[in-house]
Amino acid sequence: MSKVAELRKQKKLTQRELADLIGVDPSTIRNWERDRGGVDTFVKVAKLCEALECNPFDLYDAQEIGIDEDSEETN
Numbered sequence: 001m002s003k004v005a006e007l008r009k010q011k012k013l014t015q016r017e018l019a020d021l022i023g024v025d026p027s028t029i030r031n032w033e034r035d036r037g038g039v040d041t042f043v044k045v046a047k048l049c050e051a052l053e054c055n056p057f058d059l060y061d062a063q064e065i066g067i068d069e070d071s072e073e074t075n
Helices: 005-011 015-022 026-035 037-053
Strands: none
Touching: 005 026, 015 026, 026 037
């Protein structure tokens, strides 16, 4: 089982519920859980953040991606 699937199940979410929470199609979640594509992007973002010594949220305009800058998600 992929880490994405494992974490989703720990939160008792369906693939559709997770997709709705983050604004993607459920097929995206299925692909991530089958290690198709998206996981490589996560690794690249993690490496980029390590090199730049930043948080993933620092790479994007919070308003552009619909994140409240004052929320705990960005800390």
